[in-house]
Amino acid sequence: MRQSILFGKTLRKGPKDEISKNANLLVRGGFVAKEIAGIYSFLPLGLRVLDKIARIIRGEMNDVLGAQEILMPALHPIENYQKTGREKIDVLFHTELASGGKLVLGQSHEEIVVPLAKHFISSYRDLPLGLYQIQTKFRNELRAKSGMLRGREFMMKDLYSFHADENDFEKYYERAKIAYKDIFEKAGLGGQTYLTFASGGTFSKYSHEFQTITEAGEDTIYLCKECKIAINDEIIGEQKNCPQCNAPIAKLLQEKAIEVGNIFPLKTRFSDAFGLSYIDKSGQTHPVVMGCYGIGLGRVLGAIVEVHNDKNGIIWPESVAPYKVHLIELRTKNLELSDDPVRGAAEKLYNHLLAKGIEVLYDDRDDKTAGEKFTDADLIGIPWRVVISEKTVQRNAIEVKKRDSPGSELMSVVSFLQNLKVKM
Amino acid sequence: MRQSILFGKTLRKGPKDEISKNANLLVRGGFVAKEIAGIYSFLPLGLRVLDKIARIIRGEMNDVLGAQEILMPALHPIENYQKTGREKIDVLFHTELASGGKLVLGQSHEEIVVPLAKHFISSYRDLPLGLYQIQTKFRNELRAKSGMLRGREFMMKDLYSFHADENDFEKYYERAKIAYKDIFEKAGLGGQTYLTFASGGTFSKYSHEFQTITEAGEDTIYLCKECKIAINDEIIGEQKNCPQCNAPIAKLLQEKAIEVGNIFPLKTRFSDAFGLSYIDKSGQTHPVVMGCYGIGLGRVLGAIVEVHNDKNGIIWPESVAPYKVHLIELRTKNLELSDDPVRGAAEKLYNHLLAKGIEVLYDDRDDKTAGEKFTDADLIGIPWRVVISEKTVQRNAIEVKKRDSPGSELMSVVSFLQNLKVKM
Numbered sequence: 001m002r003q004s005i006l007f008g009k010t011l012r013k014g015p016k017d018e019i020s021k022n023a024n025l026l027v028r029g030g031f032v033a034k035e036i037a038g039i040y041s042f043l044p045l046g047l048r049v050l051d052k053i054a055r056i057i058r059g060e061m062n063d064v065l066g067a068q069e070i071l072m073p074a075l076h077p078i079e080n081y082q083k084t085g086r087e088k089i090d091v092l093f094h095t096e097l098a099s100g101g102k103l104v105l106g107q108s109h110e111e112i113v114v115p116l117a118k119h120f121i122s123s124y125r126d127l128p129l130g131l132y133q134i135q136t137k138f139r140n141e142l143r144a145k146s147g148m149l150r151g152r153e154f155m156m157k158d159l160y161s162f163h164a165d166e167n168d169f170e171k172y173y174e175r176a177k178i179a180y181k182d183i184f185e186k187a188g189l190g191g192q193t194y195l196t197f198a199s200g201g202t203f204s205k206y207s208h209e210f211q212t213i214t215e216a217g218e219d220t221i222y223l224c225k226e227c228k229i230a231i232n233d234e235i236i237g238e239q240k241n242c243p244q245c246n247a248p249i250a251k252l253l254q255e256k257a258i259e260v261g262n263i264f265p266l267k268t269r270f271s272d273a274f275g276l277s278y279i280d281k282s283g284q285t286h287p288v289v290m291g292c293y294g295i296g297l298g299r300v301l302g303a304i305v306e307v308h309n310d311k312n313g314i315i316w317p318e319s320v321a322p323y324k325v326h327l328i329e330l331r332t333k334n335l336e337l338s339d340d341p342v343r344g345a346a347e348k349l350y351n352h353l354l355a356k357g358i359e360v361l362y363d364d365r366d367d368k369t370a371g372e373k374f375t376d377a378d379l380i381g382i383p384w385r386v387v388i389s390e391k392t393v394q395r396n397a398i399e400v401k402k403r404d405s406p407g408s409e410l411m412s413v414v415s416f417l418q419n420l421k422v423k424m
Numbered sequence: 425m426r427q428s429i430l431f432g433k434t435l436r437k438g439p440k441d442e443i444s445k446n447a448n449l450l451v452r453g454g455f456v457a458k459e460i461a462g463i464y465s466f467l468p469l470g471l472r473v474l475d476k477i478a479r480i481i482r483g484e485m486n487d488v489l490g491a492q493e494i495l496m497p498a499l500h501p502i503e504n505y506q507k508t509g510r511e512k513i514d515v516l517f518h519t520e521l522a523s524g525g526k527l528v529l530g531q532s533h534e535e536i537v538v539p540l541a542k543h544f545i546s547s548y549r550d551l552p553l554g555l556y557q558i559q560t561k562f563r564n565e566l567r568a569k570s571g572m573l574r575g576r577e578f579m580m581k582d583l584y585s586f587h588a589d590e591n592d593f594e595k596y597y598e599r600a601k602i603a604y605k606d607i608f609e610k611a612g613l614g615g616q617t618y619l620t621f622a623s624g625g626t627f628s629k630y631s632h633e634f635q636t637i638t639e640a641g642e643d644t645i646y647l648c649k650e651c652k653i654a655i656n657d658e659i660i661g662e663q664k665n666c667p668q669c670n671a672p673i674a675k676l677l678q679e680k681a682i683e684v685g686n687i688f689p690l691k692t693r694f695s696d697a698f699g700l701s702y703i704d705k706s707g708q709t710h711p712v713v714m715g716c717y718g719i720g721l722g723r724v725l726g727a728i729v730e731v732h733n734d735k736n737g738i739i740w741p742e743s744v745a746p747y748k749v750h751l752i753e754l755r756t757k758n759l760e761l762s763d764d765p766v767r768g769a770a771e772k773l774y775n776h777l778l779a780k781g782i783e784v785l786y787d788d789r790d791d792k793t794a795g796e797k798f799t800d801a802d803l804i805g806i807p808w809r810v811v812i813s814e815k816t817v818q819r820n821a822i823e824v825k826k827r828d829s830p831g832s833e834l835m836s837v838v839s840f841l842q843n844l845k846v847k848m
Contacts, residue, residue, distance in 0.1 A: 007492045007555060009544050033540055035497055036525070041540055042495040050495070068431045071466040071474070073459055073577045074498070074560060075517075093499075095519045095529070097576075098564040101460070105519070116457055116465055120433050125791070131431060136498060136560060140522045152521075153497045367549070 001044075001323070003363040008033070008043035010376045021216060022302035023147025025314050029380050031322075038144025038152035045380065046301075048322040050155065053297050054134050056186045056319065057157045060179040065172075067130030067159055072112045074136055078102040080111035084273045091139040105138035110266070110292065113160045114274045121288060124164055124280050128172060132159035134297070146218060148302025149258050159293040164278065169265065169289045176263050176293050180210055184260065187300055188317025192307050193260060196221050196230040197243050200265065206235075206243070207264040211257035214306040219259055222252035230257070260300050266290040314381030315403050323361040324420070325353060326382035330370050330389035337366075346388040349398065349413060358420065378403070384420065425468070425747070427787040432457070432467035434800045445640060446726040447571025449738050453804050455746075462568025462576035469804065470725075472746040474579065477721050478558050480610045480743065481581045484603040489596075491554030491583055496536045498560055502526040504535035508697045515563040529562035534690070534716065537584045538698045545712060548588055548704050552596060556583035558721070570642060572726025573682050583717040588702065593689065593713045600687050600717050604634055608684065611724055612741025616731050617684060620645050621667050622656040624689060630659075630667070631688040635681035638730040643683055646676035654681070684727050690714040738805030739827050747785040748844070749777060750806035754794045754813035761790075770812045773822065773837060782844065802827070808844065 008030030018024045018034065026032045031046030042050055061067045075095075081087035081104060093105040106112065113131060120126065137156045144150050159176075163169040177195060184193040189212050196209040211221045211230055220233040227245035231252065239249050268287040271277065276288045301320075308315045318324065329346035337343055350362045361382060363373050370389075377385050385408075387399040392410065400416050401408035411419075432454030442448045442458065450456045455470035466474055485491040499519075505511035505528060517529040530536065537555060544550065561580045568574050585600075587593040601619060608617040613636050620633040635645050635654055644657035651669035655676065663673050692711040695701065700712045725744075732739045742748065753770035761767055774786045785806060787797050794813075801809050809832075811823040816834065824840055825832035835843075 005490075005553075007494065007544060007553060033543060035499075035536065035540075036501055039497045039499055041497060041536070044492045044494060047493055047495050066429075068468045069471055070431065070468060071471050073463045073465060075459075075463055075562070075577050077460055090522070093519045093527075095517045098514070098566050103517075112459065112465070116459075119457060120431060129429075129431060138499070142522050153499050 001361050003361055004365045006030075006044060006361070008045060010379055018147060019145060020147035020149065020302075021309070022149065022305040025305050025309060025379070026148065026302075029314060032148075036152075038141055038150065040148070040151070040298075045322045049301055049316070049320050050297055052320045052322075053187055053300050054155075054157075057134065057183055057295060057297070060183050061130075061132050061157070061159060064179045064182070065130055065159070065175060067132045067161075069133060070116075070131050071133050071135060072106070072109050072116070074106050074138065075103045076106050076112055078104055080115065084111055084270060086111070091141060093138050093140045107137050107139045108292075108294075109133070109135075109158055110160070110270045114270045114276050114290075117160075117162055117288075118274055118276045121162060121276065121278055124278055127162055127164045127278060127288065128168055129162040130159060130172070131162075132157060132293075137296075146216065146302075148298040148305075149216060150218065151296075151298055154299070155297040157295045157297065161291045161293070162276075163289040163291075164280070164286070166267075166289055169291055173263060173265065173291055176291070177208065180261050180263065180293070180295070183295065184210060184212070184300075186319050188304055188319060189260065189300070189307060192303075194221070194223060194228065194230040194257075196232050196257075196259075197235065198232040198262070199235050203267050203269055204265040207262060209259045210261040212260050212303045212307065213255045213257045214303060215256050216302075216306045217256040217258035219257050221255055221257045222249070223255050224252050226251075230255075258299065258303050258306070260303050261293075261295040263293045264291065266292055309381075312375070313379035316381045316383060318383045321381070321383050323359040323382050325358055325360045325384045325386055326363065326377050326380065327353070327360050328363045328373050328377060328385060328387045330373070330387060331366065332390045341393050342388055342390060345393050349386070349388060352413070356417065386416065425785050427785055428789045430454075430468060430785070432469055434803055442571065443569060444571035444573065444726075445733070446573065446729040449729055449733060449803070450572065450726075453738060456572070460576075462565055462574065464572070464575070464722075469746045473725055473740070473744050474721055476744045476746075477611055477724050478579075478581075481558065481607055481719060481721070484607050485554075485556050485581070485583060488603045488606070489554050489583070489599060491556045491585075493557060494540075494555050495557050495559060496530070496533050496540070498530050498562065499527045500530050500536055502528055504539065508535055508694060510535070515565060517562050517564045530559075531561055531563045532716075532718075533557070533559075533582055534584070534694045538694045538700050538714075541584075541586055541712075542698055542700045545586060545700065545702055548702055551586055551588045551702060551712065552592055553586040554583060554596070555586075556581060556717075561720075570640065570726075572722040572729070573640060574642065575720075575722055578723070579721040581719045581721065585715045585717070586700075587713040587715075588704070588710065590691075590713055593715055597687065597689065597715055600715070601632065604685050604687065604717070604719070607719065608634060608636070608724075610743050612728055612743060613684065613724070613731060616727075618645070618647060618652065618654040618681075620654040620656050620681075620683075621659065622686070623659050627691050627693055628689040631686060633683045634685040636684050636727045636731065637679045637681045638727060639680050640730045641680040641682035643681050645679055645681045646673070647679050648676050650675075654679075682723065682727050682730070684724050685717075685719040687717045688715065690716055733805075736799070737803030740805045740807060742807045745805070745807050747783040747806050749782055749784045749808045749810055750787065750801050750804065751777070751784050752787045752797050752801060752809060752811045754797070754811060755790065756814045765817050766812055766814060769817050773810070773812060776837070780841065810840065 011028045014024035032040040193212045196211040198209045200206045221230040224242040226247045271288040385401045397410045435452045438448035456464040617636045620635040624630045645654040648666040650671045695712040809825045821834045
């Protein structure tokens with residue numbers, strides 16, 4: 001992509017009303033634009049990151065959990081919520097059909113997926129089943145001030161699993177823990193993200209969250225250094241020992257964290273509400289046992305920015321970076337475009353990298369100084385910065401700098417490609 | 425994909441309340457499930473088709489029109505609509521923020537994209553610009569009875585273009601016509617879809633629709649056989665001659681059709697409302713000239729089904745088919761699974777095709793008769809049906825039938841792959 005035509009310019013200063021670091025950097029870098037608090041547009045750079053997070057999640061859902069992707073609607077009939085007793089949830093947006101009938105905007109999809117599954121599940125042969133979607137959710141938050149971390153409209157992956165019994169559910173739930181761990185690992189949050197014991201509500205001992213440690217987090221967790229799990233503040237009072245390794249609670253470390261995912265045993269709570277049952281081999285009817293598993297894509301994106309940044313901007317992990325290479329052309333002074341060997345060399349390298357299937361943002365802007373270009377590159381945070389200038393052309397080389405390393409290095413294009421490959 | 429675990433079963437009879445052919449076939453085939461009228465869930469098969477339509481559209485947007493993909497929110501502040509005078513549009517869904525403030529659900533995004541573009545457009549250097557998204561739209565229709573053809577919640581591609589002047593806009597508009605023609609061609613609607621002159625509203629002579637001829641269409645168009653364009657019923661009274669080739673109106677053929685896309689000159693209607701302007705080379709300020717370009721993905725899907733079907737079911741064009749090959753295993757009677765050479769041969773071919781990158785739905789179901797499997801295959805409508813049975817295994821061959829051909833043919837796997845390649 002040529003930066004001269006890229007939609008979304010960098011800003012020197014963050015907007016005054018964006019007090020969270022993630023939104024501040026994402027708005028300044030041209031990744032997102034705020035519509036109203038908690039509601040953002042994704043610009044081309046931001047959408048690329050979101051798509052990469054989605055791809056990581058889909059890989060684990062399809063290949064590891066054998067789940068099937070579907071797409072459910074955002075508009076839900078209120079009657080479904082009356083059946084589950086959730087029609088009074090305070091974060092629901094309400095609306096009405098012109099033809100009569102009350103609707104809510106989905107903040108979760110139990111009330112839709114269970115009646116849907118009921119159409120197709122009748123026998124033990126139909127179980128187990130995993131259904132997921134990556135879809136827009138709505139939460140009517142009173143306040144939304146944490147940028148991507150608490151949205152009123154946001155993209156979410158929600159998975160629902162259906163089982164013949166508790167035992168089968170529990171095996172799947174353990175596999176989901178591993179898949180989630182892998183997702184956060186691949187998205188660059190592995191070092192900061194902990195499986196966290198949280199409240200299971202009225203019908204289950206625990207649920208589990210995945211909490212990423214960051215000062216921007218709205219949650220408080222207690223970290224067990226022994227076994228690398230955490231306990232959510234909401235249930236710490238009930239614990240005397242770490243529920244995993246039995247270490248005394250007093251030894252746990254208090255941290256601020258943001259919940260990037262959660263997995264939750266639903267047991268037969270929603271199956272009972274909608275009469276979702278199956279017939280076993282011997283002809284007996286049983287309610288279906290369920291679990292649900294959520295990941296907020298915008299939250300993951302926001303958490304990555306909170307964790308990976310320095311005073312100059314974002315430092316994207318390679319797996320989710322909008323582009324792999326930021327190619328920066330520093331034009332020769334007092335030369336026309338057509339006479340400048342720097343332009344020729346930059347265009348050639350740009351096309352060469354594209355031909356190799358490498359994603360490149362090419363800063364071909366004519367109205368920016370070298371200083372402005374470097375400042376923008378640091379702010380945008382693409383992993384590999386490559387400079388082509390009068391100096392590099394004379395030496396038949398390119399200047400390569402990693403976003404997270406202090407120094408740059410002159411090298412040949414061939415060496416650079418080898419370096420890239422090692423990391424690809 | 426193994427059909428034994430595929431979510432979404434076929435139904436022998438269509439639901440009584442689905443009077444439209446497209447929804448009837450799509451529900452029966454296990455592609456979609458209705459939540460309420462005009463609001464559907466996409467099951468795995470349906471989502472695959474939707475994704476393929478999206479891929480075709482993205483290709484034309486990115487590569488042909490040089491447009492950039494973004495993602496705007498569904499929740500819009502009513503204030504933006506008050507600025508354009510569109511707050512009374514009757515298909516708007518309304519809702520409210522818990523913190524105060526009225527919102528509508530987007531049925532289009534002019535009110536969002538223009539303020540967004542205003543953040544970044546200031547100079548002639550920022551133009552032209554094309555921004556598009558593939559995103560969920562909401563229309564509070566009084567009645568929704570045409571299945572996928574008129575939804576209350578549906579996926580839409582909406583593109584907005586921004587130009588320095590009318591001349592630049594018109595060149596882009598002509599390119600958009602060609603891109604749209606290619607999209608419908610690639611999606612299998614080329615033969616039935618016509619560029620159609622429609623009303624330009626109060627501020628433009630014409631807009632243009634792309635209308636697909638089908639009995640299920642809610643629109644009436646007049647087809648000019650001379651120059652292969654059409655005129656929408658809404659403006660036929662104003663015409664004496666075909667606006668393209670000048671043929672007398674009396675010669676035009678009346679047809680029922682469904683609008684699958686439209687392109688619309690917005691001139692400075694929305695730029696004026698939000699003060700979107702730019703400064704030219706000489707320092708003078710001008711309003712930005714705009715166009716908008718929509719395609720309803722669900723409508724395209726519905727139109728494909730209306731056009732491509734027979735009494736037995738859907739006949740997907742290869743470009744949008746959920747899978748390329750439907751592999752049907754007809755097990756040997758009275759043999760255990762592990763002893764049945766048919767199972768071995770089917771598994772081997774399934775894995776062989778997957779390894780070649782061919783998308784296969786493998787009917788490995790044990791509880792269905794040959795007749796049931798063939799009926800399902802016709803209903804689902806995958807282009808290539810491949811049968812493996814006792815007979816084919818004995819002859820070391822496979823039985824291949826195209827969905828749109830009456831007869832099947834015994835051939836080797838190698839020949840089949842060559843056949844497939846010709847069409848790939």
